[in-house]
Amino acid sequence: MKPSAKNPLAAAPPAIKRVIKPKREPASRFYGTPLPGVKEEELSGSLIVLEGTDGSGRSTQIALLTEWLESEGFAVQTMGLRRSFLVADDIDALLAENAVTRLTLALMYGTDFFDQLERRILPALRSGLVVLADRYIYTLIARSAVRGIGRDYLHGIYEMALRPDITFWLNVKPEVAFDREFKKSHTINYWESGRDMSLSNDLFRSFIRYQSLIRKEFEYLSRRHGFIDVDGEASVATVNNQLRKRIAAHLGIRSTRYHPSHALAHVWR
Amino acid sequence: METTPGTAAPGPVRPAEKSRTPKRDYPGALVVVEGIDGSGKSTQLYLLKRWLEIGGYRIHFTEWNSSPLVKSATRRGKQRRLLTPTTFSLLHAADFADRCERQILPLLQGGYLVLADRYIYTAFARDVARGCTAHWLRNLYRFAPIPDITFYFRAPLDVAVNRIVAGRPKLKYYEAGMDLGLSLDRAESFRIFQERILSYYDRMVESDRFVLMDGTVPVNRLQKQMREILGDRIPLAQFAPKKP
Numbered sequence: 001m002k003p004s005a006k007n008p009l010a011a012a013p014p015a016i017k018r019v020i021k022p023k024r025e026p027a028s029r030f031y032g033t034p035l036p037g038v039k040e041e042e043l044s045g046s047l048i049v050l051e052g053t054d055g056s057g058r059s060t061q062i063a064l065l066t067e068w069l070e071s072e073g074f075a076v077q078t079m080g081l082r083r084s085f086l087v088a089d090d091i092d093a094l095l096a097e098n099a100v101t102r103l104t105l106a107l108m109y110g111t112d113f114f115d116q117l118e119r120r121i122l123p124a125l126r127s128g129l130v131v132l133a134d135r136y137i138y139t140l141i142a143r144s145a146v147r148g149i150g151r152d153y154l155h156g157i158y159e160m161a162l163r164p165d166i167t168f169w170l171n172v173k174p175e176v177a178f179d180r181e182f183k184k185s186h187t188i189n190y191w192e193s194g195r196d197m198s199l200s201n202d203l204f205r206s207f208i209r210y211q212s213l214i215r216k217e218f219e220y221l222s223r224r225h226g227f228i229d230v231d232g233e234a235s236v237a238t239v240n241n242q243l244r245k246r247i248a249a250h251l252g253i254r255s256t257r258y259h260p261s262h263a264l265a266h267v268w269r
Numbered sequence: 270m271e272t273t274p275g276t277a278a279p280g281p282v283r284p285a286e287k288s289r290t291p292k293r294d295y296p297g298a299l300v301v302v303e304g305i306d307g308s309g310k311s312t313q314l315y316l317l318k319r320w321l322e323i324g325g326y327r328i329h330f331t332e333w334n335s336s337p338l339v340k341s342a343t344r345r346g347k348q349r350r351l352l353t354p355t356t357f358s359l360l361h362a363a364d365f366a367d368r369c370e371r372q373i374l375p376l377l378q379g380g381y382l383v384l385a386d387r388y389i390y391t392a393f394a395r396d397v398a399r400g401c402t403a404h405w406l407r408n409l410y411r412f413a414p415i416p417d418i419t420f421y422f423r424a425p426l427d428v429a430v431n432r433i434v435a436g437r438p439k440l441k442y443y444e445a446g447m448d449l450g451l452s453l454d455r456a457e458s459f460r461i462f463q464e465r466i467l468s469y470y471d472r473m474v475e476s477d478r479f480v481l482m483d484g485t486v487p488v489n490r491l492q493k494q495m496r497e498i499l500g501d502r503i504p505l506a507q508f509a510p511k512k513p
Contacts, residue, residue, distance in 0.1 A: 033404065036400040103412060107363035156408035
């Protein structure tokens with residue numbers, strides 16, 4: 001996968017070695033030009049993002065955080081990938097057919113993202129809700145970047161997106177992610193193993209190589225955007241404590257004490 | 270894995286600058302027509318296409334309309350009026366990306382003369398008129414090959430609008446720009462919307478090297494001009510039928 005220098009869509013090699021300091025106090029809640037018609041000062045809610053590969057424990061943590069926040073009296077809205085009313089079903093159909101180019105797919109995911117952002121997330125933030133995002137633009141950027149689409153092109157598309165208040169990266173080794181995914185669904189997803197990229201005919205190897213590429217992108221994005229790198233291999237309770245502590249500080253919640261309800265007790269291990 | 274060939278220009282050039290120079294790393298050629306509704310562009314391109322077809326040239330004609338890929342999403346969005354300027358724009362970009370990567374680029378690489386009725390400038394003009402930023406749009410469409418010729422058909426607003434309003438019983442919601450709340454009257458909303466589009470088209474004449482065509486000139490005379498310009502700018506012999 002040698003990106004060509006001629007091509008504006010080709011990904012430049014990740015500048016991982018360069019130290020990019022995250023901006024401490026972002027001037028704007030948007031990365032670049034805000035979405036047309038959005039007034040920042042109206043957005044009183046908080047946007048908290050959980051990033052991480054499949055098998056990193058995102059959904060479990062979001063279920064726990066939702067319960068904790070609600071018990072603390074905060075209303076929660078969630079978002080994720082392929083959850084828009086507008087195009088979620090169409091993306092499912094495209095993925096099933098596997099007859100779509102990477103660029104079209106990237107733009108469909110972009111449509112899905114902005115539909116959720118404009119029609120669900122911004123209204124929630126205007127009403128002062130806490131939005132928990134199960135993945136965000138970073139996964140979308142990373143997936144497309146490893147497929148050879150230029151990073152500046154992708155960042156350009158998402159420059160109108162809202163900058164999260166906190167981004168957690170549940171960081172797990174590809175091997176651990178593989179074990180967890182296999183335990184859960186007894187197979188490995190076609191796209192999550194990057195099978196469209198012809199990395200290897202061997203499913204396991206393809207998964208590891210693909211997830212390693214994605215992880216490298218995340219290391220770069222983490223520096224650039226100041227992620228909080230959380231050891232996703234630690235126990236659910238340990239990870240959850242870390243997340244709660246950081247979120248409590250942001251929202252001004254004094255106590256971070258929490259015991260999952262009976263309904264969620266089974267994930268607390 | 271291969272990277273997308275035939276795209277605009279290298280590296281970190283500012284999007285506005287990169288669109289000016291056609292980059293030809295393919296043997297084909299791309300000719301597009303642009304202009305507001307009712308400017309006469311489709312008629313002229315049709316006549317040009319017929320002329321080339323009859324002459325046996327290697328051509329392909331493509332239109333700016335929805336492929337099956339996004340048809341259901343567009344329909345859902347339009348029927349229930351869910352589209353925002355951003356999602357409207359992205360959905361059309363996804364659709365165009367599909368056509369570009371699966372049709373236009375392979376044809377250009379295969380040495381075809383590709384004729385396009387509307388191209389990325391339609392998206393620029395229409396989406397800027399809806400409130401998207403030009404800078405964001407330029408980036409969004411960076412993957413599109415730059416046309417060898419862009420014929421811009423310009424007719425006075427009243428002429429163009431009257432042609433459309435007279436010929437169509439009912440203007441559609443998004444077509445008339447009703448989502449922008451310009452006017453409660455569809456015909457009036459359409460007029461204001463087209464006026465905005467027209468003014469952005471005019472701004473692109475220089476930056477995107479449009480060839481200005483006067484839409485009020487009689488059809489046959491305009492067609493003659495178009496054929497002459499095409500012959501001057503494109504080595505047509507390259508696309509001519511091979512003699513045995």
